[in-house]
Amino acid sequence: MSQTAKIVLNENEHDLPVVTGSENENAIDISKLRASTGYITIDPGYKNTGATTSAITFLDGEKGILRYRGYPIEQLAANASFMEVAYLLIYGELPNAVELQLFEGSIKRHTLVHEDMKRFFEAYPAKAHPMGVLSSMVSSFATFYPESQNPDRNSEAINLTIHRLIAKLPTLAAWSYKNSMRHPFMYPKNHLNYCENFLNMMFAMPTEDYNIDPVIADAINKLLILHADHEQNCSTSTVRIVGSSQANLYSSISAGICALWGPLHGGANQKVIEMLLKIHIDGGNVDKWVEKAKDKNDPFRLMGFGHRVYKNFDPRAKIIKKSCDDVLEKLGVDDPLLDIAKKLEKVALEDEYFKERNLYPNVDFYSGIIYKALRIPTEMFTVMFAIGRLPGWIAQWKEMTENGEPIGRPRQIYTGHGNRDYVDVAKR
Numbered sequence: 104m105s106q107t108a109k110i111v112l113n114e115n116e117h118d119l120p121v122v123t124g125s126e127n128e129n130a131i132d133i134s135k136l137r138a139s140t141g142y143i144t145i146d147p148g149y150k151n152t153g154a155t156t157s158a159i160t161f162l163d164g165e166k167g168i169l170r171y172r173g174y175p176i177e178q179l180a181a182n183a184s185f186m187e188v189a190y191l192l193i194y195g196e197l198p199n200a201v202e203l204q205l206f207e208g209s210i211k212r213h214t215l216v217h218e219d220m221k222r223f224f225e226a227y228p229a230k231a232h233p234m235g236v237l238s239s240m241v242s243s244f245a246t247f248y249p250e251s252q253n254p255d256r257n258s259e260a261i262n263l264t265i266h267r268l269i270a271k272l273p274t275l276a277a278w279s280y281k282n283s284m285r286h287p288f289m290y291p292k293n294h295l296n297y298c299e300n301f302l303n304m305m306f307a308m309p310t311e312d313y314n315i316d317p318v319i320a321d322a323i324n325k326l327l328i329l330h331a332d333h334e335q336n337c338s339t340s341t342v343r344i345v346g347s348s349q350a351n352l353y354s355s356i357s358a359g360i361c362a363l364w365g366p367l368h369g370g371a372n373q374k375v376i377e378m379l380l381k382i383h384i385d386g387g388n389v390d391k392w393v394e395k396a397k398d399k400n401d402p403f404r405l406m407g408f409g410h411r412v413y414k415n416f417d418p419r420a421k422i423i424k425k426s427c428d429d430v431l432e433k434l435g436v437d438d439p440l441l442d443i444a445k446k447l448e449k450v451a452l453e454d455e456y457f458k459e460r461n462l463y464p465n466v467d468f469y470s471g472i473i474y475k476a477l478r479i480p481t482e483m484f485t486v487m488f489a490i491g492r493l494p495g496w497i498a499q500w501k502e503m504t505e506n507g508e509p510i511g512r513p514r515q516i517y518t519g520h521g522n523r524d525y526v527d528v529a530k531r
């Protein structure tokens with residue numbers, strides 16, 4: 104039975120429709136509220152605002168559920184390849200063998216980056232953060248592929264843009280790392296799979312081959328899958344809102360990369376390692392840093408703890424913790440930062456402050472540790488997140504475009520000065 108919500112404003116009752124999702128989540132539809140009452144709603148940080156309906160990802164923060172197109176993340180992480188998951192998110196169904204072969208073939212065909220773009224890298228300082236380089240490069244794609252700007256959005260051109268993006272992002276990512284080391288770029292090798300190819304471009308040298316360890320390639324595959332989508336988070340909402348102005352896909356994704364860079368979002372995995380290093384240099388007293396995180400007068404927070412949506416546990420963290428333990432054991436990694444991470448996890452999980460606030464290690468806590476063990480440089484951690492999140496951003500952009508959603512344009516309640524007259528500069 105369809106529900107209705109009632110709102111009473113100045114003694115007038117207004118009925119508002121209730122929207123129910125396929126997993127019985129309910130929302131009060133306020134899209135006509137201002138037109139009928141003159142009121143808007145206010146919700147800083149959008150903690151209670153559904154920006155859209157979406158058929159891509161379901162997550163239940165209380166129960167720790169995450170599903171892409173209905174498939175549990177646990178099953179996908181255990182069995183699928185990142186390419187299958189990318190296809191699933193973007194096109195809505197898991198590919199059959201032929202579809203997967205065609206998709207992978209097309210991605211492999213587009214892995215090269217235009218030679219003219221190589222010169223851009225030379226202009227960046229060696230210390231340039233790879234996220235800054237990545238977002239600028241992705242934005243530049245729109246100038247190299249002007250057909251992507253076509254406002255009539257024919258599906259063939261969009262598909263080409265999608266495949267180019269997925270194919271070229273690892274190349275750009277690896278090249279921004281090579282550039283930061285002032286090492287020669289390694290070209291993609293198309294006989295390798297997506298994760299192996301990325302690792303090869305990162306770690307091979309013209310003078311020396313790189314032996315791809317299947318344990319590492321498998322861990323990267325899992326990490327990319329776990330990061331592939333997470334419904335309407337900060338970067339995804341950014342992609343949707345930029346795309347809602349009918350900006351091209353490259354520009355929308357570039358904006359998403361910028362949003363992901365922040366330490367409260369994808370940048371947290373880098374901050375986790377920086378925090379562990381700080382604690383190590385300070386003598387490794389974990390309790391002292393836990394106390395600092397609890398002190399309201401101290402801005403320090405435990406990076407990699409807490410989540411806006413997951414309030415019991417982060418299902419991705421559960422999977423990656425297991426993978427993290429396996430990788431550390433198989434690679435025989437002995438690192439003092441990992442010992443600090445383990446102590447921190449234990450102390451924080453037993454401490455009342457963290458228990459009361461439901462602050463658990465999130466996916467970035469373990470992904471930071473795993474990337475470090477895999478010898479991925481710290482500044483590349485968020486780039487890894489971006490490669491993983493790309494299919495999700497694309498799927499969300501595509502859904503928004505296909506649904507013909509209106510341009511995103513929130514309102515505000517103004518709290519500034521009332522009307523006042525201009526005063527000449529000499530008289531101020």
Ligand code: CMC
Binds near residue numbers: 336397404409466467
């Ligand atoms: N360390 C110490 N205290 C914390 C932490 C933390 N990491 N996170 C939240 N709190 C406290 C916060 O001070 C507040 O306490 P009180 O109720 O006494 O004022 C309470 O917990 C609720 O915090 P909040 O900031 O209102 O929670 P939020 O849902 O708005 O923020 C968060 C979520 C992820 C931004 C936050 O937990 C945080 O800053 N975590 C550290 C950064 C991090 O790991 N980010 C990665 C998130 S997962 C990757 C992704 O999906 O992007």
